[in-house]
Amino acid sequence: MNQIKIAKPILWSYFQSTCSWRVRIALNLKAIDYEYRAVDLLKNKGGEQFSKEFTNLNPKQEVPILFIDNYLFTQSIPIIEYLDETRRHGARLLPDDPVKRAKCRIIAELINSGIQPYQNANVIKKINAEMGKDKRKDWLHFYLNKGLNAVEEILKETKGRYCVGDEITMADLFLVPQVFAAKRYKIDMSIYPLINTINSELENIDDFLRAHPYSQPDFLRI
Amino acid sequence: MNQIKIAKPILWSYFQSTCSWRVRIALNLKAIDYEYRAVDLLKNKGGEQFSKEFTNLNPKQEVPILFIDNYLFTQSIPIIEYLDETRRHGARLLPDDPVKRAKCRIIAELINSGIQPYQNANVIKKINAEMGKDKRKDWLHFYLNKGLNAVEEILKETKGRYCVGDEITMADLFLVPQVFAAKRYKIDMSIYPLINTINSELENIDDFLRAHPYSQPDFLRI
Known part of the structure; x- marks a missing residue:
């Protein structure tokens, strides 16, 4: 076109x-x-x-x-x-190799469809109103930990300096905002050493800071 | 590799x-x-x-x-x-044109991250246990209608015989199972004429039937 x-x-x-x-x-x-x-x-x-x-x-x-x-x-x-x-x-936000591309997309989806739908403002408002504050905390901790645990596991296989090897990829663009959100929701991040290490590498890069x-x-x- | x-x-x-x-x-x-x-x-x-x-x-x-x-x-x-x-x-599950590829992916994501996370067995079990049967129905209807409405709107722009033009694409692979799930949850599908028409075209294709x-x-x- x-x-x-x-x-x-x-x-x-x-x-x-x-x-x-x-x-x-x-x-x-x-x-x-x-x-x-x-x-x-x-x-x-x-x-x-x-x-x-x-x-x-x-x-x-x-x-x-x-x-x-x-x-x-x-x-x-x-x-x-x-x-x-x-x-x-x-x-290059997706590498050339199709297996690595798939791994980038899997990490992105673990956060995009596996975590974010359960933590957005709209759903949290609903959970708060219907279930109350304590259940809201349980809800958030359940879904965030389930997703973060899966991310930590796949990183054992894919990680380099960043999520997938030593170059920044789409996966990294999902990790940093998710870690920020998890901290805001008071998730204990100490149990995710790989996520933490990679997040620390990424969060001070100028394009991420801006x-x-x-x-x-x-x-x-x- | x-x-x-x-x-x-x-x-x-x-x-x-x-x-x-x-x-x-x-x-x-x-x-x-x-x-x-x-x-x-x-x-x-x-x-x-x-x-x-x-x-x-x-x-x-x-x-x-x-x-x-x-x-x-x-x-x-x-x-x-x-x-x-x-x-x-x-x-070819994604067309060559980058704009059409994006539109296929948007339709797929509207279902993948926009609807499915709210209707899967795990979340429905939770909602049922915490909120009861009536609220479970409201929950499902709210999220399915929100997502299906957005799909119906984008189809106005992208549709041909199938979701994006006249060739089967990734978007169609998401539509058919979602329509089936929506019917199972007793969503009134009569308000989504484009989704229905395209679903009818697709659901009897042999690769879909199998x-x-x-x-x-x-x-x-x-």
């Missing part, structure tokens, strides 16, 4: 959203300049994601959304795969 | 698991013969997935697992992407 490339990509993001954070790291690693549009998921009662305007952009009422090359894309994994397929400069929630323009608003 | 190719691939599967079903369709579309190993997720109290032997294969204690080319792979999306990258025969839960060797066991 020949589309006229227009000016800057636009990212709809929320500073604390782990899914937005993954895409922010990818955009930084690919050195893609973009316009940041903050969507306040917690503002007022419902959150800005439920507005008519935003729902038109994404009926799932979630961030991130990336507008790039004249298209709107949702869902962090498809966005990151698209960026890697269409931008060959900067870090994607951190505290570095986002909407951080100061709350 | 040069690995010695050994005999038949092995799929650990449960007949009713939507995630296993997706991979069964992919294997059929690629004409890959495989050994079926049934893992009974509901047997006894805990289910066979919690056995020590199975946990060694997959610490996440989930099906599917595919052993192929001397490697073990988990997670349906990475498995399907791997099959498509390494087997160029049979259906992957159906009722065609699996473990179906008769319960």
Whole structure:
């Protein structure tokens, strides 16, 4: 498809959203300049994601959304795969070897579909309201530990300096935001030595630091 | 990596698991013969997935697992992407165009991370125990409708005969099992005309029929 490339990509993001954070790291690693549009998921009662305007952009009422090359894309994994397929400069987010690519995607999915759906603001609000605070803690600890345990296990096989070998890959973009979220939910991370070591390697890299929630323009608003 | 190719691939599967079903369709579309190993997720109290032997294969204690080319792979999306990258025969599960590839992946993720985590046996058991039967119904209807609504919306843009254009893609492998699950949970599917039309096109294709839960060797066991 020949589309006229227009000016800057636009990212709809929320500073604390782990899914937005993954895409922010990818955009930084690919050195893609973009316009940041903050969507306040917690503002007022419902959150800005439920507005008519935003729902038109994404009926799932979630961030991130990336507008790039004249298209709107949702869902962090498809966005990151698209960026890697269409931008060959900067870090290669998926290695060439199909087995290593699969391992990167497995780590990403363990977090994306295995943990994140159980810790997002929407589900936690529901669990809190229906089950109460103690059960909310049990819920979070059960799903986060189940997922993190599986990540720690696969890292025994795939790890180098980073999640899969010695180059940064898509897997690393999922690890760092997830570790941050786990700490916020007071998960005992001392039982995950590989996750910790790799996270420490990654979190101070400039492209990761600039994607951190505290570095986002909407951080100061709350 | 040069690995010695050994005999038949092995799929650990449960007949009713939507995630296993997706991979069964992919294997059929690629004409890959495989050994079926049934893992009974509901047997006894805990289910066979919690056995020590199975946990060694997959610490996440989930099906599917595919052993192929001397490697073990988990997670349906990475498995399907791997099959498509390494087997160029049979259906192409992802189109060449990067925008269309992204759209296929978005539809797959809307189901994989957007719906499935809220309807799997493990979470439903928890919701039932903690919130009761009525709330369980509300939970399922909320998350399934939220996800199916987003799928119906994106199909307006991507649809041809199938989910993305006129060729079968990865998106279709996610749609058919999800529609089956939604019907089982008594979701009113009449409000999703595009999903229904495309599902009807797909469900009677031989490679889909042979992957159906009722065609699996473990179906008769319960």
